[in-house]
Amino acid sequence: MLFPTITFALFFMIVLPLSWLLMPRRRRWKIFMIGASYFFYGYWNPWFCLLIAASTIGNQLVAQQIHGSTDERVKRRWLVLGLVGNLGVLGYFKYYDFFVSEATNLLDRIGIRVAPEIVAVALPIGISFFTFQAISYIFDVYRGTFQPGRLLEFAVFLSFFPHVVAGPIVRPAEFMPQLKEAHDPRQIDASRAFFLIFIGLFKKVVIANLLATEIVDAVFASPHQHSGLTVLVSVYAYAVQIYADFSGYTDMAIGLALLLGFRFPQNFDSPYTAESVQDFWRRWHMTLSRWLRDYLYIPLGGNRGGGWRTYRNLMLTMVIGGLWHGAAWTFIAWGAIHGVFLCVDHYRHSRRIALALPDLPDTRRRRVVRRLVTFHIVCFAWIFFRAESFEVAGDVIGRIFDPTHWFDHAPLITVAVILAMAVGLAEQYIPRATMARAMASFSGFAPVAQGAVLGFALLVIDTLQPSGVLPFIYFKF
Amino acid sequence: MATTTTPEGSTPRTRSDRRHAEPERRTMSVGHVWLVGVTCLLIGALLNAAGIRKTALSEPVGPQRDVATAFADPLYDVSHELYLDRLRVGLQELVGKSGEDDIDLSLPSPTIEAERPEEPNVPKKRAFSPSEQVRLWVGGDSLSITPGESVINKAVATQVIGILRTVDGHVATGLARPEVFNWPAYLQSVVASSAPDAMVLTIGSNDDQAMTGIGGVGPFGTAEWQAEYRRRVGGLMDQVTGTGKVTLFWVGIPQMRNVPRYETRYKLINEIVRTEAELRPGKVFFVETAALLAGHDGGYADFRAKLDGTVIRLRAGDGIHFERAGADLIADSVLAAMHEAYDLTAWQSDVTTTTAPPTPTTTTKPKQPKRRS
Secondary structure, eight states, rough: TTTHEEEEEHHHHHHHHHHHTTTTTHHHHHHHHHHHHHHHHTTTTTTTTHHHHHHHHHHHHHHHHHHHHHOOOHHHHHHHHHHHHHHHHHHIIIIHHHHHHHHHHHHTHHHHOOOOOOOOOOOTHHHHHHHHHHHHHHHHHHTTTSOOOHHHHHHHHHHHEEEETTOOOOHHHHHHHGTSSSTTTTOOOOHHHHHHHHHIIIIIIIIHHHHHIIIIIIHHHHHSSSSSHHHHHHHHHHHHHHHHHHHHHHHHHHHHHHHHTOOOOOSSSSSOSSSSSSHHHSSSSHHHHHIIIIIIIITTTOOOOOOOOHHHHHHHHOOOOOOOOOOOHHHHHHHHHHHHHHHHHHHHHHHHHHTTOOOHHHEEEEEEEEEEHHHHHHHHHHHHOOOHHHHHHHHHHHHOOOOTTTTOTTTOOOOHHHHHHHHHHGGSSSOHHHHHHHHHHHSSSHHHHHHHHHHHHHHHHHSSSSOOOOOGGGOOO | OOOEEEOOOOOOOSHHHHHSSOOOOBBBOOOHHHHHHHHHHHHHHHTTHHHHHHHHHHHHHHHHHHHHHHHHHHHHHHHTTTTTTTHHHHHHHHOOOOTTTOOOOOOOOOOOOOOOOOOOOOOOOOOTTBBBBBEEEEEEEGGGHHHHHHHHHHHHHHHEEEEESSSSSOOTTSSSSSTTOOOHHHHHHHHHOOOOOOEEHHHHTTSOOOOOOOOOOSTTSSSSHHHHHHHHHHHHHHHHTTTTOOEEEOOOOOOOHHHHHHHIHHHHHHHHHHEEEEEEEEEEEEEETTTTTTTTTOOOOOOOOESSSSEOOOOOOOOOSSHHHHHHHHHHHHHHHHHHHEEHHHHHHHHSOOOOOOOSSSSOOOOOOOOOO
């Protein structure tokens, strides 16, 4: 089921009151919410519910074994078993085709001809997200920072429909204690929730879809067909598209959870206002960044052990983070580019400390330059993220730097495309205080007036959207 | 209802964020939240009634569509009576999307003689050159998009084919459901406005269902269904090629991972299109794709080893659409059909005896076949 559909709207309008009605009876509520979430998830393919159910039971078993044991070696064995199980499932569904075909081609290059029967494996939606949540659960139990909950609680945590397909990646310590809290049905932060849902809907349905259909897909399909200017604009457009697409989805997820009485962590914080690549990763897909930091970078050694080890750990973390997004070398390249620039940031920072240099004055001009440089580094990396192969990425870059075709006919650069990009970028610069005032004013309206305003918003969104609802980019991750 | 909440913190965006504390918001009871939701959906539905009616009609024929239209039709009537639908119409005009909610159910019939001539009038091969390029349009349903991109890439490399626009893909459309998208009417407008020489069309994979619109009949596959589908296919072919200027290249449906669906449904659709194309030699070319993308056993294949041993992925994860390597194979077949239909190489011999070819108006860089990682 997709969020921006009539089917989901009807589903949610039924689930919302029932959820609040059942909430005082915890056990019934949990069973109800698991049922609703499985219905939501299984709407694409009911068989995938078996996968999430198996993941729930398997990880709960591992967590209980870890928690119940006092022997460190036994705990470690169960943790390794849990990790192998989770990564094995993820690897099979997500990377099997990639690794087998790449291995076959590699063997072929060295003269060993093998002909494996490769069958494409259907990728269950959201598998990367719920697998990472399951890993954080068993890891936190192993570290002793979290005690395993009951099976029903863990099942709700893993399958809760607002986040099950595309995050945010919620920690057990953030969500599961909320299952025990008393939720007051008279104190819902509705105006914030409605703002998040409708701004998210606009970003996804209008901005992201429009940029995808009007310029990005066409240019990345055949970059040499378009002028250098068009290709450059399409790279910027893709930067806005992927932000609008993914942040739009998580805005909606956070808003929907809020209406159900649950708080999710923030996932985006104006990423294109970042002043360094390191800063970008504090603002972009924040729940993935901290997951990679806490469950990969730090276990690898983090910045302990000096310069080269830190750089190695940074590169490994970012390359694996790239691979998490998809089974292709282009994703690995995307992660590696970010890794290199993170290392550069780290090197510059550590040099300044070593030489006891004072911080540079934080002037407006310096901030603008830093933002522009960071934005262009991020856009450069997005080329590899979006291109279906290195050849296409090379075509895109080559076209941008080919002066002979720079000002060719550019029919894809339309007023709508420029406006969508401008709105997508400007949204990140709206002062938080302005948004807060708007939400506060909106919360003072009578319910029917609020409904009327949102009804008009639906008119604008539905009319402006390109025909057909495109799936979220992050579904396939 | 009267209680308030303070906002959740995150990094301040501006100096004013650092200076001012955020104002408090009034919280709401679940009953009021539900009331807001219902009001929003009701007003949104009335304002978007024309779009909802079209969406309802686009549902697969059956009980779900019946329920949807039973709700959408009176909703549209109320909206229209109260002039609420005018807002949407006005907004659509403002953003250049006029007529998007219109529903055109008429479909043309074939115009070639019922008695097929023994020796049909085959048009003479037209010659093209870089200075007088083939004006190419590529489009269709979702199956047209990736192969269409490959066609465009490869066509440009010939230097004699000029591209009118990017792939004109309309997802989940075909000839069975004109209320969803009326291909004959749309292609007529494309021919009138863009004057293409060649049109590469991929439709049919959404047509294995009961047909609606004028002449609509169901269920799929009956003799009546086949006769009506043949009429629609032939009618579209004649409408597009009727002026004598346009050549139509109709790309067939490939094998699918769902083998029974292909065997019992798509084979029939392919057969109807192929036989109708054969009745219009030189005007319509059927590009066969089933054998083209088959595995070594002749059946469906996700992957295939090339002659050099390299494994390429032909099909997308859904077992329906294409990866780039599969799309490139289809594009090669389309280009071969275009070489059959037109003389695209004579200019080269002219050039060798006179001067170098003029620079094409589109891009010149020849593309090598791509392989997705």
